[in-house]
Amino acid sequence: MPELPEVEALRGFLADACVGKTVARSELAAFTALKTFRIPLSALNGLEVDGVERRGKFVCLSIGGLWLVFHLARGGWLTWKDAMPVAPARPGRGPLAARVVFDDDTGFDLTEAGTQKRLALYVVDALDEVPGIVTLGPDPLGDDFTAQTLDGILSAAGRAQLKGVLRDQRIIAGIGNAYSDEILHAARLSPFKPSNGLDDAERATLYAAIRTELADAVARSAGLAARELKGDKKLNLRVHGKTGQPCPVCGTPIAEVSFADRSLQYCPGCQTGGKPLADRRLSRLLK
Structure with missing residues (x-):
């Protein structure tokens, strides 16, 4: 997508x-x-x-x-x-x-x-x-998307999982399944961590990851012909779509959680303290 x-x-x-x-x-x-x-x-x-x-x-x-x-x-x-x-x-x-x-x-x-x-x-x-x-939320690369904006979003989201908050276009515009995986990997955060459970340092890290991951991807894509964009995106993803491959940061095999019509990928070593996340169709999330 x-x-x-x-x-x-x-x-x-x-x-x-x-x-x-x-x-x-x-x-x-x-x-x-x-x-x-x-x-x-x-x-x-x-x-x-x-x-x-x-x-x-x-x-x-x-x-x-x-x-x-x-x-x-x-x-x-x-x-x-x-x-x-x-x-x-x-x-x-x-x-x-x-x-x-x-x-x-x-x-x-x-x-x-x-x-x-x-x-x-x-x-x-x-x-x-x-x-x-x-109904779009703020653009994460807009000048008005500040660290304080993200703080307000996370607080308002309550215990909603970070992955879902990042993907919800009504909350933040433009981030989908792939870049939410990349952002959370860069921030070293579990995709299922509650939004209101982040401390000040984690919020700052998440904000920096959102801005950096998206800005870098925009810079890489600039000037490419339409036919080249899909390949460029896949080439530069670290965790999304990389199930079983070694994490480029710590070497842990990338893991996956599957849903009815999509899946997410994450690094247990970087994001969940080495613990795998359970498939929520079958059991409760392992924390």
Whole structure:
């Protein structure tokens, strides 16, 4: 799933690639992807792209007074093409969800792999018309996300587990499954530690890990083409998706906890005092 660093890189890529261009064709191939109906996708045709912004994991293209907003969800991606197909996009069971073609024949496809179709597309007058944007928490790389902001978040979360708090877009915008694993590993904190159970030093360490892990990932992704972002992300992850491999810090094999539709990875040596975390589907967390 694309998270804040990859989405920020896509924002920068699209800003360089399409600002100033005019939309020649906008085509919907997966009708369930479009979540708004008052303004048709075709309303973008003939309008000029004047900016690209990011809100959490949402990419927002400002186009002639309207906004084209998309969220790639778990299996979605953007494919840029310097020469778009002449034939119109056809609805079907394939991965193509939508296509945008510019006046110089460049453009991009929005695609989604897998059977769970969650990619979301919106055409709106204002960004506050997108429900997922209205409810977003603060951006963890924003100037207003201070150590005091995080302190307030952790206190308000009570005994909620750190992993869930970091992933909740209503609490902090942009962090997903992968970077929450990386942040908690950098902070040497258990993913299941209660949010209000951190002392002052642990809170400071967590804040520094959030800012550093995300900022470093954004810096690594800057300037990469859209097709390169997935590989770059996987290459630089230390624990997420690395089950059984040695921790790059202490050498302990990376462990995993599985859930119905996802899993988390962590280092027992760095994060849980050498103790494994129990699968919460089967038993209570080992502390």
